[in-house]
Amino acid sequence: MSRNTKADEETGGIDLTPMLDVVFIMLIFFIVTASFIKEPGIQVNRPDASTANHKKNANILIAINDENEIWINKNEVDPRQVKTQIQLLLAENPKGAVVIQADSDSNIKTLTEVAQKAREAGVADVSVSAENK
Secondary structure (H helix, E strand, C coil), X not given: CHHHHHHHHHHHCCCCHXXXXXXXXXXXXXXXXXXXXXXXXXXXXXXXXXXXXXXXXEEEEEEECCCCCEEECCEEECHHHHHHHHHHHHHHCCCCEEEEEECCCCCHHHHHHHHHHHHHCCCCCEEECCEEC
């Protein structure tokens, strides 16, 4: 009789392997399809604006500090390399939008150069970040 109960226990067990396979496949799917925001790496004092709108799908953030240094993806970037860096980030996410976070004490010339480089890199959506009053 002890043989029968042991055989019954084995046939009555639940096999979790297919469920774990499905969970891992779903996990891989969500990791691959997730879009990640590339942070600039520094904090800036953004200017105030009364007409600021919330921007969705801002995947590429570029910061310009008060000393006109350009930061992309937590690294300081030479102004001549801005276009190349944007193209690299755009290759990861072709539908990415660029948001420039310029410090209120930064030079407008640097801001326009970065915006122009983003347009040259093929970005259709370039915005400037501001604080809502």
